Amino acid sequence: MSLMVLLLVSAMEDGAIAGTTGKIAGRVIDRSTGEPLPFANILIAGTQMGAMTDTEGRYYIINVTPGVYEVLARYIGYVDQTKTNVIVRTDETADVDFDLSETVIGLETEIVVYGLRLIEHDVTETKQVMTGEALDVMAINTIDDALEAQTSFVRDPVLGEIHVRGGRGGEVTYMVDGIPVKDPTVGGGSGLDLGRNALEELTVITGGFGAEYGEAQSGIINQITREGSSRRHEGTLLYKSDDLLLPDLNKFSQNSDRVEFSLGGPEPISTLLLPAMGVRVPGDVTYFLAGTGEWTDSYLPYPELRQPVYKSFGIQYGDRQNNEYTGSLKLAWRNPSQTKKLTFSYHHAYKWRLPYRHAFRYTPSTTYQREDNDGLTALSWNHTLTSDTFYEVRLGRHRTQSVRLPGGLLPYQINQYDETSDDPLQVVTGRPGLDGDQEPYIDLMRYNGIHDDDEPFVDLNGNGLYDTGEPFVDLARFNGDYDSDEEFNDFTGNGAWDDTRDEDGFYDTGFDQWAVWQDRVTEIWTGIAQVTSQVTREHLIVGGGEIRYYDVEMQELQYPYEHFDRSIDPDTGPWPDRGVFRDFYVRTPIGAAIFLKDKIETEGMIINAQLRYDFWYPGKQVGEWIDPVTGDTLETKLRGRLSPRIGVSYPITENDRLRFNYGHYSQVPEFQYIYQRASQGASAYKLYGNPGIDVEKQISYEFGLDHNVSPRFSVGLTGFFKDYRGLVDAEEVGVAPRNGHVFANKDYGNARGLEVRLRKLRSNYTWAEASYTLSWAQGKSSSDRQNYDYDYNNRPLPIREFPLDWDRRHSLMVNFDFRVPDDQGPVIGGVRMPDRWGVNVLWQFDTGLPYTATDEDGNRLYGETENASRMPYNDTVDLRANKDFTFGPVDYGFVVDVRNVFNRRNVLTVHTDTGTPEGDGTPRDMDPQNWGPGRQVWAGVELEW
Numbered sequence: 001m002s003l004m005v006l007l008l009v010s011a012m013e014d015g016a017i018a019g020t021t022g023k024i025a026g027r028v029i030d031r032s033t034g035e036p037l038p039f040a041n042i043l044i045a046g047t048q049m050g051a052m053t054d055t056e057g058r059y060y061i062i063n064v065t066p067g068v069y070e071v072l073a074r075y076i077g078y079v080d081q082t083k084t085n086v087i088v089r090t091d092e093t094a095d096v097d098f099d100l101s102e103t104v105i106g107l108e109t110e111i112v113v114y115g116l117r118l119i120e121h122d123v124t125e126t127k128q129v130m131t132g133e134a135l136d137v138m139a140i141n142t143i144d145d146a147l148e149a150q151t152s153f154v155r156d157p158v159l160g161e162i163h164v165r166g167g168r169g170g171e172v173t174y175m176v177d178g179i180p181v182k183d184p185t186v187g188g189g190s191g192l193d194l195g196r197n198a199l200e201e202l203t204v205i206t207g208g209f210g211a212e213y214g215e216a217q218s219g220i221i222n223q224i225t226r227e228g229s230s231r232r233h234e235g236t237l238l239y240k241s242d243d244l245l246l247p248d249l250n251k252f253s254q255n256s257d258r259v260e261f262s263l264g265g266p267e268p269i270s271t272l273l274l275p276a277m278g279v280r281v282p283g284d285v286t287y288f289l290a291g292t293g294e295w296t297d298s299y300l301p302y303p304e305l306r307q308p309v310y311k312s313f314g315i316q317y318g319d320r321q322n323n324e325y326t327g328s329l330k331l332a333w334r335n336p337s338q339t340k341k342l343t344f345s346y347h348h349a350y351k352w353r354l355p356y357r358h359a360f361r362y363t364p365s366t367t368y369q370r371e372d373n374d375g376l377t378a379l380s381w382n383h384t385l386t387s388d389t390f391y392e393v394r395l396g397r398h399r400t401q402s403v404r405l406p407g408g409l410l411p412y413q414i415n416q417y418d419e420t421s422d423d424p425l426q427v428v429t430g431r432p433g434l435d436g437d438q439e440p441y442i443d444l445m446r447y448n449g450i451h452d453d454d455e456p457f458v459d460l461n462g463n464g465l466y467d468t469g470e471p472f473v474d475l476a477r478f479n480g481d482y483d484s485d486e487e488f489n490d491f492t493g494n495g496a497w498d499d500t501r502d503e504d505g506f507y508d509t510g511f512d513q514w515a516v517w518q519d520r521v522t523e524i525w526t527g528i529a530q531v532t533s534q535v536t537r538e539h540l541i542v543g544g545g546e547i548r549y550y551d552v553e554m555q556e557l558q559y560p561y562e563h564f565d566r567s568i569d570p571d572t573g574p575w576p577d578r579g580v581f582r583d584f585y586v587r588t589p590i591g592a593a594i595f596l597k598d599k600i601e602t603e604g605m606i607i608n609a610q611l612r613y614d615f616w617y618p619g620k621q622v623g624e625w626i627d628p629v630t631g632d633t634l635e636t637k638l639r640g641r642l643s644p645r646i647g648v649s650y651p652i653t654e655n656d657r658l659r660f661n662y663g664h665y666s667q668v669p670e671f672q673y674i675y676q677r678a679s680q681g682a683s684a685y686k687l688y689g690n691p692g693i694d695v696e697k698q699i700s701y702e703f704g705l706d707h708n709v710s711p712r713f714s715v716g717l718t719g720f721f722k723d724y725r726g727l728v729d730a731e732e733v734g735v736a737p738r739n740g741h742v743f744a745n746k747d748y749g750n751a752r753g754l755e756v757r758l759r760k761l762r763s764n765y766t767w768a769e770a771s772y773t774l775s776w777a778q779g780k781s782s783s784d785r786q787n788y789d790y791d792y793n794n795r796p797l798p799i800r801e802f803p804l805d806w807d808r809r810h811s812l813m814v815n816f817d818f819r820v821p822d823d824q825g826p827v828i829g830g831v832r833m834p835d836r837w838g839v840n841v842l843w844q845f846d847t848g849l850p851y852t853a854t855d856e857d858g859n860r861l862y863g864e865t866e867n868a869s870r871m872p873y874n875d876t877v878d879l880r881a882n883k884d885f886t887f888g889p890v891d892y893g894f895v896v897d898v899r900n901v902f903n904r905r906n907v908l909t910v911h912t913d914t915g916t917p918e919g920d921g922t923p924r925d926m927d928p929q930n931w932g933p934g935r936q937v938w939a940g941v942e943l944e945w
Contacts, residue, residue, distance in 0.1 A: 124647025166751025166777030228264030240940020505924030686740030749779025
């Protein structure tokens with residue numbers, strides 16, 4: 001029987017994924033005899049994809065884009081059988097078996113609901129996949145919120161870095177549609193931010209990730225973006241705010257508003273305009289456009305901040321303390337036979353922020369301004385050569401720019417001392433900043449009307465002295481006092497010049513002592529190619545390679561008010577006579593890799609055998625480089641490393657399986673440790689990058705056991721151990737006066753833990769998931785520059801391993817969802833209740849992070865070991881509720897989001913001398929950053945068509 005095109009009824013019918021695909025495989029048998037049915041036709045509805053069973057009744061279909069499908073089996077003389085709700089995920093096999101019955105008069109097709117499988121037997125890694133639909137109803141705002149809900153993730157409350165399974169920040173690779181988007185210069189952030197409405201699927205891999213993934217030691221986060229439908233136009237719009245116009249509710253307001261929109265469908269130019277002109281594009285062209293905007297003063301607003309306000313059409317608007325925007329565009333073309341696919345995408349994120357710093361509480365005009373621009377342009381090509389083989393090519397350009405401005409000023413505008421003053425209103429004395437002194441003013445030159453010693457005069461009596469009444473020249477000069485007609489900087493906003501202010505620990509004006517200015521730009525050009533072939537029924541071979549070309553431009557200047565002696569250590573950066581630490585360079589390193597995978601699938605075991613070989617060259621600019629401490633000329637060579645990996649899944653029964661994986665992982669250190677600070681002043685406590693540094697390495701083991709308690713409930717248990725070698729830290733080299741610190745591979749550490757995960761599929765209106773992690777993270781240093789900081793502060797270096805700063809012992813998460821679908825309202829007392837509403841509750845409980853107890857001078861207490869004390873636990877409950885309605889062709893609904901429902905004051909950091917967030921109770925010690933956000937109530941409306 002010929003292949004037929006059937007309609008796909010799933011809402012995710014066209015959710016194709018660029019460059020990332022899955023597989024459908026199974027067996028067709030006779031229901032009454034159990035015998036295989038050879039040469040049966042297997043069809044994927046809504047596509048041209050299908051297969052025919054072999055003599056053992058087995059089939060497979062590769063290069064299936066992730067989504068939800070109907071799969072049909074046909075055999076002459078038997079009733080057709082359709083499996084609905086077949087979910088295909090990236091790099092996974094959906095096992096779809098059929099048992100056909102002989103033809104019965106009046107029965108043309110038997111429909112069986114397939115549904116999600118709790119245990120995927122072919123998966124050997126630790127992976128969690130969150131669909132776009134699941135993210136839409138979850139009690140979160142951003143993708144970062146979803147990641148932080150994972151119990152193996154720890155967010156550093158000070159630096160903002162994410163640590164996964166005890167690893168350092170920067171050990172996670174973030175990807176968008178298979179293209180890496182992490183900033184390699186300072187890699188502890190979360191990569192390119194996308195709105196959750198732009199995602200089809202969020203894949204989080206925390207252990208055993210495959211050979212196609214490199215430059216990561218702790219995890220892979222792959223954001224798969226949505227595509228438009230080829231059959232209909234769709235759109236969504238969401239607006240919500242925490243300004244609820246009610247005094248009792250607005251006391252929780254953070255002055256926040258959020259907008260999300262999306263639009264997708266058949267691309268109008270190729271489907272409407274060109275056909276009207278007589279030009280037809282073969283195949284389907286679709287588009288998907290999404291964007292978000294969020295404006296907030298956060299839970300840490302500056303009380304004295306006065307932002308400009310604009311007004312148009314009677315509406316007031318203006319920047320808030322934090323302003324974030326995201327945008328995504330995706331165009332996709334498929335040929336009529338759906339064997340070729342070309343995809344273009346562009347994603348952008350922009351942030352402008354005034355991060356809260358407690359010392360600047362009363363002078364936010366001089367605090368740091370942050371501006372971040374992040375963009376990805378990508379092109380992918382997928383071509384199915386035969387039913388067994390296809391290849392993919394992906395090209396990407398990722399550009400990230402980060403600007404840091406102290407007080408919004410450039411270095412030449414920052415003047416802490418009179419002798420460097422360009423603008424007297426910016427002159428402050430003392431370091432850091434000014435606390436308890438007069439407001440700066442412009443002292444005008446004026447005549448005082450009396451004779452001063454240096455003024456010429458007419459000596460009428462010839463005694464050589466000025467006598468009263470003798471003529472003199474009255475010179476204009478500064479009087480050193482504030483006069484009422486002189487301009488001053490009114491930092492208090494009271495309209496009067498303040499002569500003195502109390503010393504209270506807060507800056508009244510000025511900057512911190514570093515006054516760091518930075519403008520960092522990194523471009524990454526990535527090319528990835530891979531071939532996938534099902535060479536036999538048991539062996540799926542994947543081979544490929546990638547190449548990355550980096551263009552890194554760093555501009556950073558610290559202590560801009562200090563004079564820099566160019567004769568000591570010259571560079572080519574701007575403002576050559578300013579700064580103590582000057583970091584100006586352009587570097588063009590290159591990275592590449594080749595990889596090979598063999599996925600062996602038998603009835604009794606699945607084995608993923610993998611090899612990866614990485615290459616790294618730090619760039620022609622440091623091919624030969626002079627050691628800044630010793631003066632020796634060194635040569636930088638091409639480096640390579642081999643990473644073998646293996647994963648095994650052993651299905652014990654249909655409801656139980658064991659799994660194991662072992663692997664070598666490595667990554668190039670962040671570029672700041674390789675190229676940092678070529679120029680440093682004579683007064684600097686010197687710290688240099690090291691172009692000869694090697695990669696950081698890790699060996700990881702993982703064991704897992706999964707069990708289906710029932711068809712809709714499962715429990716999983718995973719144990720892991722990671723051993724780190726060659727981690728970056730600073731070491732002192734040279735002999736005074738030619739000495740300093742350089743970054744080197746001298747640190748080590750380990751992480752181990754146990755993870756438990758419970759899952760319940762949706763039934764009786766409810767869906768639930770719970771996870772628990774017990775872990776240990778230990779090492780010799782919690783920072784890549786710990787030894788430098790300890791030496792500077794005359795602290796003894798640790799001689800044994802200790803709990804690292806992110807060593808969280810226990811973490812628990814529960815996600816519960818109650819949802820009533822359309823026309824399925826529950827019947828209570830004979831009365832049908834409303835439908836189309838739902839509630840999602842997210843509960844997170846974490847024990848406290850470690851700290852080292854000290855005295856009030858910061859000296860470690862006698863007998864106290866490093867990080868031996870613990871902060872209090874954190875406990876947060878978030879809630880999201882919605883109710884949907886229909887008006888004509890538009891679905892609309894109302895949304896209520898409540899963050900931190902019980903308004904608990906979760907402690908993030910403490911004063912190490914008291915062990916409390918309050919410290920000694922003074923306003924300076926009562927830093928609101930020591931606590932997490934309180935309750936926040938959002939309300940909004942959403943439209944869908």
